[in-house]
Amino acid sequence: MSVAQRQPDSAVASPYFTSDDGRFVLYQGDCLELMPQFPPESFDLIFADPPYFLSNDGITCHAGKMVSVNKGKWDRSMGFAGNYDFTRRWLGACRRLLKPNGTVWVSGTSHIIHIVGAVLDELGFKGLNDITWVKPNPPPNLSCRYFTHATETVIWAGRDKSCRHKFNYALMKRLNGGKQMTSVWTIDAPRRDEKLFGKHPTQKPLALLERIIAAATDEDECVLDPFSGSATTGIAATRMNRRYLGIELERLYNELGVVRLEGVPQADCPERILDVILCHRKADPGVAGLAHAMGLTERQAIYYRQAASYLGFLCPLDGGWALTPMGLAFSATNLPTARTMLASRMRELPIVQIAQRLRRASGAAGAQTQRIAEMLRRCTGLAGATCERRARTIRIWSEWAEANIPSEAQITI
DSSP, X not given: OOHHHHSOTTTSXXXXXXXXXXXXXXXXXXXXXHGGGSOSSOXXXXXXXXXXXXXXXXXXXXXXXXXXXXXXXXXXXXXXXXXXHHHHHHHHHHHHHEEEEEEEEEXXXXXXXXXXXXXXXXXXXXXXXXXXEEOSSOOOOTTSSSOOOOEEEEEEEESSTTOOOOOOHHHHHHHTTTSOOOSEEEOXXXXXXXXXXXXXXXXXXXXXXXXXXXXXXOTTOEEEETTOTTTHHHHHHHHTTOEEEEEESOHHHHHHHHHHHHOSOSOOOHHXXXXXXXXXSSSOOHHHHHHHHHTOOHHHHHHHHXXXXXXXXXXXXXXXXXXXXXXXXXXXXXXXXXXXXXXXXXXXXXXXXXXXXXXXXXXXXXXXXXXXXXXXXXXXXXXXXXXXXXXXXXXXXXXXXXXXSOTTOOOOO
């Protein structure tokens, strides 16, 4: 039974998203408000990537360019006392939610990790390991006044001093070529294909989360991430047949997490995406009304509405769905121009751009779909026939975009 199913109906907010099998659940909100609502001793492992409080108006290097280190208001330091209190509150909530033999993993740099270590000790956790994550190709230090930051620390701790934590020693030794795995892990930053659907400013690599989850849990056990971001922990948990619950403050990143789990919605007729957008010109027709107007099942209508949202023409509201500014511009133009606008938007998507390159290198449509499916298996939670269906949708979007916009056309959206 999933954690979401075990919640008392009267006390817990509704999930932002629950996968069809109930094994991947996302909540939108403040983890300090939501975690107390969940039943105690619900999780076998908690991974937390809390704010590092790095946003201090400084600069860093990204992709060879000088950029601001600021990531958002959530990453602004509150001063020592504020940072300490915040850390103590969320770690205290985590301790309540861990099973007796459960463990917590917390990542951080020197800006926050020492506070984390002190709070873990204060709350009675049992320190197990400090993992040093080495980044082989870190960005250079532009000021030339410090050593280049090439590592992060991940603290691993048991719920309390009597915790008999799980450690899959034999598996870790096998993954390390038959030698004991040390606490120094060399793992690349997130690969390009892990950011095909969008990215979070502090996104962790899937390889890091997969190793953590493999080390300390077994299949079907429950994983929590109170700072879910783009749901990397959830993608890793899904790929390894674990249950997942994530909490994220920003709707944008929850949306990204859903797309990273499922790939693009299964909407393989772009002309129907056009119709969905146009059906929202006056008001939200609702799922039943949309299905009736388009001659679809309600499930199909949901997929096509999700596709229109993913492409930026619709947005979810508390009371339904509405056209975005781009959707309003789309609905006010003639059909040929609308078709070109949709094709242009599809062609902008990194996933479609890569699909176009794979198509050119793969020959027949079947081979093209297989190449795209292989890419999806590397970076999403998809597998089996579902992966093949999503790959077919992406291939069709790529073909349709090429057919409906001249190479020299420039559309401003």
